[in-house]
Amino acid sequence: MRPTPHKALGIGALTVAAVAALVLPGSPAAARTGAAPAAARSDVAPAACTPAQVVTNGGFESGTSPWTQSTSSVITSRSGQTAHGGGAYAWLDGTGGTRTDTLTQSVTIPSGCSTATLSYWLHIDTAETTSSTAYDKLTVKLGGSTLATYSNLNKNTGYVQKTVDVSSFAGQTVNLSFTGAEDSSLQTSFVLDDVALDTSGGTTPPADSTRTPAAPAYTVSLSSDTAGTVWNGHESVTFTNASATALSEVYLRLWDNYHGSCDAMPIRVGNVTGGTAGALSVACTALKVDLPTPLAQGQSATVGFDLGITVPSGADRFGHDGAFSFIGNALPVLAVRDGAGWHLDPYTDNGEAFYSLAADFKVTLDHPSGLLVPATGTSTDTPGSSGRTVTTATASKVRDFAWAAGPFSKISGTSPGGVAVNVYSVSGISSANAQSMLSTAKSAVDSHASRFGAYPYGELDAVIDNNYWFGGMEYPGFVLDLVSTTALTHEIGHQWWYGIVGDDEYNSPWLDEAFTDYATDLAQGKTGANCWSGVSWASGTEKITNSMAYWDAHSSRYSTVVYGYGKCALHDLRRLIGDSAMTKLLKDYATAHWYGVSTTAEFKAAAQAATGTDLTSFWTQHRIDG
Numbered sequence: 001m002r003p004t005p006h007k008a009l010g011i012g013a014l015t016v017a018a019v020a021a022l023v024l025p026g027s028p029a030a031a032r033t034g035a036a037p038a039a040a041r042s043d044v045a046p047a048a049c050t051p052a053q054v055v056t057n058g059g060f061e062s063g064t065s066p067w068t069q070s071t072s073s074v075i076t077s078r079s080g081q082t083a084h085g086g087g088a089y090a091w092l093d094g095t096g097g098t099r100t101d102t103l104t105q106s107v108t109i110p111s112g113c114s115t116a117t118l119s120y121w122l123h124i125d126t127a128e129t130t131s132s133t134a135y136d137k138l139t140v141k142l143g144g145s146t147l148a149t150y151s152n153l154n155k156n157t158g159y160v161q162k163t164v165d166v167s168s169f170a171g172q173t174v175n176l177s178f179t180g181a182e183d184s185s186l187q188t189s190f191v192l193d194d195v196a197l198d199t200s201g202g203t204t205p206p207a208d209s210t211r212t213p214a215a216p217a218y219t220v221s222l223s224s225d226t227a228g229t230v231w232n233g234h235e236s237v238t239f240t241n242a243s244a245t246a247l248s249e250v251y252l253r254l255w256d257n258y259h260g261s262c263d264a265m266p267i268r269v270g271n272v273t274g275g276t277a278g279a280l281s282v283a284c285t286a287l288k289v290d291l292p293t294p295l296a297q298g299q300s301a302t303v304g305f306d307l308g309i310t311v312p313s314g315a316d317r318f319g320h321d322g323a324f325s326f327i328g329n330a331l332p333v334l335a336v337r338d339g340a341g342w343h344l345d346p347y348t349d350n351g352e353a354f355y356s357l358a359a360d361f362k363v364t365l366d367h368p369s370g371l372l373v374p375a376t377g378t379s380t381d382t383p384g385s386s387g388r389t390v391t392t393a394t395a396s397k398v399r400d401f402a403w404a405a406g407p408f409s410k411i412s413g414t415s416p417g418g419v420a421v422n423v424y425s426v427s428g429i430s431s432a433n434a435q436s437m438l439s440t441a442k443s444a445v446d447s448h449a450s451r452f453g454a455y456p457y458g459e460l461d462a463v464i465d466n467n468y469w470f471g472g473m474e475y476p477g478f479v480l481d482l483v484s485t486t487a488l489t490h491e492i493g494h495q496w497w498y499g500i501v502g503d504d505e506y507n508s509p510w511l512d513e514a515f516t517d518y519a520t521d522l523a524q525g526k527t528g529a530n531c532w533s534g535v536s537w538a539s540g541t542e543k544i545t546n547s548m549a550y551w552d553a554h555s556s557r558y559s560t561v562v563y564g565y566g567k568c569a570l571h572d573l574r575r576l577i578g579d580s581a582m583t584k585l586l587k588d589y590a591t592a593h594w595y596g597v598s599t600t601a602e603f604k605a606a607a608q609a610a611t612g613t614d615l616t617s618f619w620t621q622h623r624i625d626g
Contacts, residue, residue, distance in 0.1 A: 001317075001351060001352060001472065001473045001491075001513075002470075002471040002473075002481075002484075002491060003470065003471050003558075003563075051113070051198075051200040051201075052110060052198075052199050053196050053197065053198050053199075054107045054108060054109060054198075054199065055107055055196050055197045056105065058194055058195035058196050059083075059085060059086050059088070059194050059195075060083075060086075060088035060089055060090055060193065061086045061087065061088050063075075066105055067090075067103055067104065067105050068102075068103070068104045068105070069101075069102065069103050069104075070100065070101050070102040070103075071101065074090055074091065074092060074101050074102075074103055075088060075089075075090050075103070076088065076089065076090070076091050077089070080094075081094075081189060083193050084121040084159045084193035084194050085193060085194055086193075088193075089191055089192065089193040090103050090178070090192040091190075091191050092178065092179075092189070092191075092192070093136060093138075093181070093182040093187070093188055093189060093190055094182075094187050094189030094190075095182060095187060096127065096182075096185060096186060097182070097184060097185075098182065098183060098184045099180075099182045100179065100181045101179070101180045102177060102178065102179045102180075103177065103178045103179075103192070104175050104177040104178075105175070105176050105177075106173060106174070106176075107142075107174065107175075107176050108173040109166065109169045109171065109172055109173075109174075109197070109199060110170065110171070110199055111170055111171035112171075113167070113170050113199040113201050114167065114200070114341045115165075115198075115199065115200050115201040116165070116167045116169060116197065116198070116199045117164070117166065117167075117198050117199075118140075118142065118147065118163065118166050118176070118195075118196070118197045119161060119162065119163045119164075119194075119195070119196050119197075120162055120192055120193075120195040120196070121159040121160070121161050121162075121192070121193045121194045122138075122159065122161075122162055122190070122191070122192055123156060123158060123159045123160070123189075123191040124150060124152070124154050124155045124156055124189065124190055124191070125156075125188070125189050125191075126152040126155045126186070126187065126188040126189070127186040127187050127188070128152040128186045128188060130152070132153075133153075134151030134153050135151070135182075135183045135186070135188070136151060136152045136181065136182045136183060136187075136188035136190075137150065137151045137180070138150045138178060138179070138180045138181075138190040139177075139178070139179045139181075140162075141175075141176075141177045141179070142166055142169060142174055142175075142176055142177075143169065143174035143175060145282075145283060146262070147166070148162065148279075149262075150190070151188075155188075159191075159193065164279060164281070165278075165281055165288065166197065166281075167341070167342070167344070168281070168282055168344050168345075168346075176195075176197070178190075178192060201341075209339030210242050210243040210244070210338070211242065211336055211337070211338045211597060212240075212241050212243040212247060212336075212337050212338075213239035213240065213241060213242070213247060213250055213334050213337070213357075214240050214241070214242035215239065215242075215357075215359070216237050216238070216239045216334050216357065216359035216360070217237065217238045217239075217359065218235065218236070218237045218331065218333070218359060218360070218361045218362070218363070218401070219235070219236050219237075219362050220233065220234070220307070220331060220361070220362070220363040220364065220401075221233045221363075221364045221366075222307065222309070222363070222364070222365055223365075223366040223367070224365070224366065224367040224368070224371075224405060226368055227320075227323070227325075228311075228320075228325045228367055228371045228373075229310065229311040229320050229325050229405075230309070230310050230311070231307075231308070231311075231327075231330075232306075232307070232309075233307055234304065234305070234306055235304065235305060235307045235331065236302055236303065236304035237302065237303055237333075238300060238301070238302040239301065239302075239334060240299065240300045241295040241296065241297055241298070241300075242297065242298075243297060243337070244297050245297075246294035247294065247337070248290065248294040248295070249275075249278075249288055249290045249291055250288075250289050250291065250303065250334055251286050251287065251288055251289070251334070251335035251342055251344060252269070252287045252289060252303075252332040252333070252334065252335070253285060253286055253332060253333055253334070253335050253354075254269065254280075254284065254285050254286070254287055255267075255329040255330075255333075255347055255353075255354065256309075256329050256330050257285050258283065258285055258347035259312050259316070259319070260310075260312065261284075262280070265284060266309065266310050266311070266312060266318070266330075267307075267308075267309060267332065268308035269287060269305045269306070269307060269308075269332060270305065270306045271305060271306045272289060272303065272304070273303070273304045273305070274289075274291075274292075274301060274303040274304055275289035275290055275291050275292065275301075275303050276289065276290045277289055277305075278290055281344065282344050282345075282346055283346060285346070285347055287332070289303055307331075307332070311325045311327060311330075315465055315467035315469065316469070316470070317329065317470065317473045317480060318330060320406075321426060321465055321467050322426075323406050323407055323427075324404065324405075324408065324426045324465065325404060325405045325406055326404050326465075326480055327402060327403050327404060327405070328400075328402040328473060328475055328480070329400065329402070330402075331361075331363075331400070331401050333356050333359070333400060334356065334357075334359075335355075335356075336355055336356060336357060336504075343355050343504065343506070343507075345506035345548070345549075348506070348548045348551075348552055350548065350551055350552050350555050350558055351505070351513070351548050351551060351562070352498075352505040352506070352509065352512075352548075353505055353506035353548060354399070355502075355503075355504040355505055355506060355507075356399045356400060357399070357502070357597070358397040358398065358502065358596075359397070359398060360394075360395070360397070360398075361376065361377060361393070361395045361398060361401045362392070362393075362394050363377075363392070363393045363394075363395075363401055363403070364390060364391070364392050364393075365391045365392075365393070365403065365405075366384050366388060366389075366390050367388060367389060367390075367391065367405060368387060368388055368389070369384075369387055369388055369389045370407060371389075371405045371406055371407065372406065372407070372424060373389075373391045373403055373404065373405050374403065374404050374408070374410075374422060374424045374461040374478065375391065375393040375401070375402070375403035375461070375478060376393060376395045376398060376400070376401045376402055376475055376476050376477045376478045377394050377396075377398065377401070377457065377458065377459075377476075377477055378394055378395070378458040378459055379391050379392065379393045379459075380392050395457065395477060397595045398457065398476035398477065398499065399476060399499060400475055400476060401475070401476070402476075402478045403478070404424065404463045404478075406426065407427075408424035408425060408426065408463070409425045409427075409429070409431075409434065410422060410423070410424050410425075411423050411425075411434055411438055412438075413438050413442055414442070415441075415443070415445050415446045416442070416446055417445070417446040417449055417450075417455075419445045419446070419449075419455050419459070419460055420460070421438060421459070421460050421462070422459060422460070422461045423438045423441065423461075423462050423464060424461065424462070424464065425463075425465075426464065426465045426467075428466065429464050429465070429466065429483065433464070433483045434464065436483070437462060437464055437483060437488055438462075440485045440488050440489060441492060443489075444489040444492040444493070445460055445492055445495070447489075447523040448492060448493050448495065448496055448519055448523060451519065451522060451583065451586065452496045452501075452519070452586060452587060452590040453496070453590050453594065455495060456500065457476060457495065457499075458477065459477065460477055460478075460479075460492070460495070461478045461479070462479050462481055462488060462491075462492075463478070463481070464481055464482070464483060465480070465482070466482050466483055468480060468481070471484070471487050472484070472487040472488065472491040474491045474492075474494030474498060474499070476495070476499045477495070477499075479491040479492060479494075485524075489520045489523050489524060490516055490517060490520045493515075493516040493519040493523070494512060494516050496516075496590060497511070497512045497515040498516070500590065500594055500595060501515075501589070501590050501593045501594070501596070501598050502593075502595075502596065502597045502598065503598045503599070504599075506547060506549075507547045507548070508545065508599065508600055508626070509548055509551065509562050510544050510562050510566045510600075510624075511599075511600065513563050513566060514544065514562060514563065514565075514566020514567050514569070514570060515566075517564075517566065518566075518567040518570040518571065520567075521567060521571070527571065528567065528570075528571030528572075529571075531567075531568040531571060532565075532568045532569070532571070532572050532622075535565055535568065537623070538554070538557055542561060542623070543561075543623040543624070543625055544561060544562065544565050544566050544569060544623050545623070545624050545625045565623075569622040569624060572618070572622065573607060573615075573618065576611070576613060576618060577607070577610060577611040577613065581610050581611055584610065585606060588606070588610075589603065589606050599626065600625070601626050604619060604624070604626065
C-alpha cells in the first residue's frame with residue numbers, strides 16, 4: 001500500500017468482537033464494543049513458556065481480591081443463586097431494574113506460550129419472555145477486545161462452561177472483565193464461577209518451521225445483487241499439511257469483518273463442511289475450524305462453507321464509492337502456521353497484516369451485465385441468465401484474490417514485454433488521465449520484470465479512483481490507485497515484493513514496502529543519493545524492521561521509516577556492494593523465493609553472500625534486525 005502524505009493514516013479502532021458461533025444474517029452475535037490489542041507478537045524472540053493458570057481467585061472462595069467489582073455484592077454467597085463449585089460465585093445484575101455490574105482483574109499472559117485458553121462457568125436465568133430480543137447483556141472482554149456477548153436469549157437451567165482461545169494475547173498484561181447491563185424491567189441474572197486462563201505449549205508449537213497448510217486451492221462461486229455490493233454463494237478450499245506435525249485445525253481469516261461489527265458482519269460464513277466451526281477470534285477476523293481427524297504430513301483435506309459479502313460504503317480497499325465497489329481481502333483465506341505457531345495477527349489500516357501462502361483460485365462471479373468486474377487472474381465472460389454475465393477468473397500461485405464491480409470505463413493495451421494491461425476508471429477520471437495510467441502501468445510492469453523476473457500472472461488490472469484515502473493498494477494482478485505515476489509504479493512493484501516474493505506483512509512490513517519503494521525509485525531513474533543523510537530516529541526502539549504492532553502504536557512514523565528509511569537503506573547497500581552486485585542480488589533473491597516467503601534473516605544472509613565486505617556494521621547503522 002502506498003500512503004498519501006496529505007491524508008491521515010488513521011488506524012481504525014479494532015472494535016469488532018469475537019463470538020462463539022458462526023452466523024448468517026439475522027442471527028444474534030456479540031457486539032463490537034472495544035479496541036483490539038495492537039500487538040499479537042513482539043519484535044524480539046519469545047521467551048520460553050512457563051505453563052500457568054493466571055487468573056487469581058477464579059472461584060471467588062478467597063474473598064474479593066484481586067477482583068475489582070462495581071458493588072460489594074457482585075462476589076457473593078447469598079441465597080438466590082448457587083455456586084458451580086464451593087460456596088461463592090459472582091452474580092451480575094438480576095434486579096429487574098436498570099443496572100450495570102462489572103467484575104475486573106488484571107492478568108498477565110506469559111510470552112512464548114502457544115496456547116492460552118480462557119474458561120468460565122456461566123449460568124443465565126431471566127424473567128424475560130422474548131425469544132428474539134436481547135434486552136439484558138453480559139459482555140466478556142480481554143483488554144480492549146470483546147471475546148463474547150451473552151443475553152437473556154442465552155438462558156439455561158444450569159451452569160455451562162465457556163472457552164475462548166486467547167493465544168494472541170501472549171506476552172501482554174491486560175484486564176479481564178465481565179460487564180452485565182440490565183434494562184428497566186424483568187430481571188436477568190448472569191452468574192459466573194470458576195474462571196480460569198490456562199497457558200501452555202512451547203515457543204515453537206510445531207515440531208518444525210514448515211509453513212502450512214500448503215498448496216491451497218480455492219473454488220468460489222458468488223452471485224451479486226443489482227448494485228454489485230452484496231454477494232452470496234459458496235467457497236471451498238483444498239489444502240495439504242506440509243509439516244511433520246499433524247494439523248488438527250485450520251483458521252480462516254475473515255479480514256473484512258474489521259470494517260463492520262460482530263452483530264453485523266460484512267463477511268458471513270455458515271454451513272461449514274469438512275470440519276467443525278469454532279469460535280471467531282481476533283476481533284471476528286479469525287475463524288477456527290477443527291478438522292474431523294488430525295491431518296498427517298502429506299495428507300490433504302477440503303473445507304467448504306456458504307459465504308455472504310456485504311460491501312460497506314466508502315472508497316476503501318473494501319468499500320464502495322457510489323456505484324463502484326472495491327472488494328479486497330473479502331474472500332476467507334487460510335492462516336499460516338509455522339515455527340512461531342498460528343499467525344493470527346490483527347487487521348491494521350496503517351499497513352497490511354495479510355500473510356498467506358501462494359494458492360490457486362478459480363472464482364466465478366455472476367453479476368448484472370451493466371457492471372464490469374476486473375479481478376485477480378485471467379478473466380473470461382460468458383452470458384448468464386437474462387441481463388447477467390458470468391465472469392470466471394482463474395489465478396495460479398497468488399496470495400489473495402480481489403475484484404471490483406461497477407460501470408467502469410475500460411481501456412486496454414499490451415506492454416512492450418507482452419503483458420496485457422487493463423485500466424478501469426470510475427466516473428470523473430478523464431480519458432487523458434486514464435491513458436496516462438495505462439502508459440505508466442505498461443512501463444512499470446516491464447521495468448520491474450526486467451530487474452526481478454518475468455511477470456507471471458497473465459493480465460494486470462488497475463482500478464483508478466481519486467477518492468481512495470490510502471493512495472493505492474496491491475493485490476495479485478489487480479491494484480487500486482489514484483491518478484499518480486509514482487503510486488501506480490509502486491503498487492505494480494508489489495506484484496514482485498509481496499505477490500511473487502511473499503512475506504509476513506504484519507511482522508516484517510519493510511520486506512514488501514521498502515523493497516517496493518526501492519524498486520519504484522529504480523523504475524523512475526532515481527538513485528536515492530544522500531537520502532540516508534536525512535535520517536533522524538525518533539527513539540532508540542525505532543527500527544526499519546519493526547512490526548506493525550510497533551507502527552500501529554507510532555503511526556506517524558510508519559511511512560517515514562518503513563518506506564523512506566527502508567528504501568534509503570537499500571540504496572546505501574547498493575552503493576556499498578556495487579550496482580552490479582546489488583542487481584544480481586535482488587534478481588537471484590527473487591528467483592530463490594519465487595512464490596515463497598522471504599524473511600529478514602534470509603535477505604541479510606543473501607546480501608552478505610553477495611559481497612566480500614562484512615555487513616555487520618551496515619545492519620546495525622541502518623537498524624535492520626533479524
